[in-house]
Amino acid sequence: MQTITLHSFNGGIHPQENKFQSTQTPIAQLPLPAQLVVPVGQHIGAPAEVIVAVGDRVLKGQLIAQPKGFVSAAIHAPTSGKVVAIEQRELPHSSGLEGICIIIDSDGEDTWLEDIANGSQAIANYLEADNDVLVNRIRDCGITGLGGAGFPTAVKMAVKGKHIETLIINAAECEPYITADDMLMRERALEAMRGIQILMKLTAAKNCLIGIEDNKPEAIKAMKDALHQVHGEHYIAVVTIPTKYPSGGEKQLIEILTGKEVPSGGIPAEIGIVCQNVGTCEAVYRAVAEGKPLISRITTITGESAEQPQNVEVLIGTPVKHLLAFAGFKQEKSLFQKFLGSLSSKAESSESKPRIIMGGPMMGFTLSSDELPILKSSNCILAPSQKELPANDIASACIRCGLCTEACPAELLPQQLYWFSKSGELEKAEQHNIADCIECGACSYVCPSQIPLVQYYRHTKGAIKEEHAAQQKSDRSRVRFEARQDRLDREAAEKEAKRQARTAAAEKAQAAKKAAAAKAAEEDAVKNIGADQSSADQTNTEGAKPEAVDLEKLQTQLDAAQAGLKKSMDKVAEIKAGAADSDKEADTLDVFEKAVATRRDKVKLLALQLAEAKKSAPPVKKEISRDDIEKKLRAQQDRIDKTKQRFELAQEQGSETLPALQKGLDKQMQKLKELEADLAQFDKAGA
């Protein structure tokens, strides 16, 4: 076996461990709570999507919310029962914000889902199974990191293309009071070790280092025994590391075990390392070898206010209240309350809120109520007495002693960061790498002025993130604004181009028409000369016909031109009457006035031509035959039929053209009647 040289990280502190209180008894099974509150967003990434409805009966281990997106995790029913509500509830988070929770009333039977109970989901020879199958199983079982951050394990394992040299198992558990991983290793070392084997297979890591602080000799022994049981070759090693807070920080543990530093802003995978919590390994083993989803975890319940500090296996979603009751939580009364209590018993009702911390004393946060549920990442519930962990709300001025700099495990300059944070100099704080702060609280712990340094850093980190988001948004807004401006300009240009094209086309058409008319007149003249040369009869019979057609044509042209003129004039009047304020309308006015002028000219021209044509060819009385009228009548009827069809279609679709069509139909009917009258008259005359 190769010897492992241990390294060390800068700073760190040695707070009182307070771990013995909760390691005296084995892990207890918590009695089933009457109601469970299961939040759908317990992990880093997108909250899961609820797939059950209120009133549904669910079985233990049943999927109740499926992952949404790549970085997300499934949520399962922790026990059998009925979904009584799906609603926004306060989350156990330092923000105190609300999130969607599935509330399940347990039926007390704790019945497993059939598939899980009969073991059909289990993968027996998991070390020979396909990696994808294993990763999918881990994903389906909703495994997330149990160390604290709650990153979905399947996502971490699915990192492809990265060469992983070393798998590091974080079993340091450096934070005072917490013993959940310690007890897990003592009692379930074999399961954890098999989980580690699965993770090694998935990452294809060459070796594996399990880092355990030397204050857990039982756990180290249990893990070593388990290692001998599962594994002959020695590429997994249990490494005892000196006790120092925060050696359980991911970057710190990597530095201790390998001497390598994770680059600023990077992830361990960049230097060929993947880190997993030992509890996660056990959960992975359960998911793969037993097919059981992550519905419970080991949580430490400790602190002087708890009569029986211990570790319990607790279902995810169990209200903290239930856990406290199990551990014999007695709310400590302050001197003031005791005084009041001796005066009158009424004061008993006005109890102050119990102070309960989720997580450890260094990195945990105070819960706003004891109704909040246990999450996948809740490794400890701390109920300290006032004396044990005094509330720190009085800070003195910074005396620039520099103790915080000595304590900082991330090798930052906490004092500088404090000044920058206090004065809101975000840019400078960023330049001093505030993003690398792991918020371990070592600086606050050593501060003789009791300045809540970490809170300043957390605020500043948040403010920097917010500023970056705002900057990104404003960049996006700029792009959108400029795109819109471009679009508006383009549209205006297109409109202008279209308008010019239309005018050009109209002028061209006008010119072509004039040319055609001139040509026609010339041809007519030529024809007339030709016709003159032919016999007089022919002139009477054949020459009259084109003349008559021309006459009619000219008449219709004149009518059309007059109608157009009227329209244009109307439009001009309308525009003049309407607000002629904007330049745009003035433009259109010009156009219409021009149109009026040209149309007026045309009308004049046509009228002249018509008069000339009439003069040159005295109107011949047209012989109207009965056939002609009948033909017209039939055509008219056809037209009416067509219009009717269109009208019905429009009616069906509820089109806007309905009134117009109605008008047209009426007109055509009128014409039909006229034609019928004509026919009758013709018949009469003939008779």
Added chain:
Amino acid sequence: MSSILIAIALLATLAIIFGAILGFAAVRFKVEGNPLVDQIDNLLPQTQCGQCSYPGCKPYAEAIAAGDKINKCPPGGESTIIALADLLGVEPEPLDAEHGAEKEVPMVALIREDECIGCTKCIQACPIDAIMGAAKQMHTVIADECTGCDLCVEPCPVDCIDMVPMATTLQSWHWDKPENLIISTKKEAI
């Protein structure tokens, strides 16, 4: 005498050479547009609200570069004024109340969709195309893109647009700054 002539000739030659280099550089490395305007534009919040009386952030940036006051941007508020003062090397001034007050929390427009008649007036008013919809179809605001500029509220004929404060989510929440608790003597808390 000849040494003086040589010196003059040498200096003249050098002057011509450097002049040519400078002339070439001026053409080759010519900066398009005014870089100061872009820098100022980067500091402005890009709400395009027009509260500064210019039709957008870029025109205001151009005006500032031309010597206008830097305290006309209510959405940017104090932080923008300070950043502009830093950039331009002038004294920061308090926000000009004539152009409006700085909002405490970022706002976002919300259309009461049942009441929307689909007139598209707000779509035309939105400076960053953050409202979706078509004629006689319900409109809706793309909340992620909305800058809270208020410009869509006024044109709405049925008054169905509200400006609501942006909700805090678990992603956007962050810790408050600790209160200034520094006192000279420590008291034991009861």
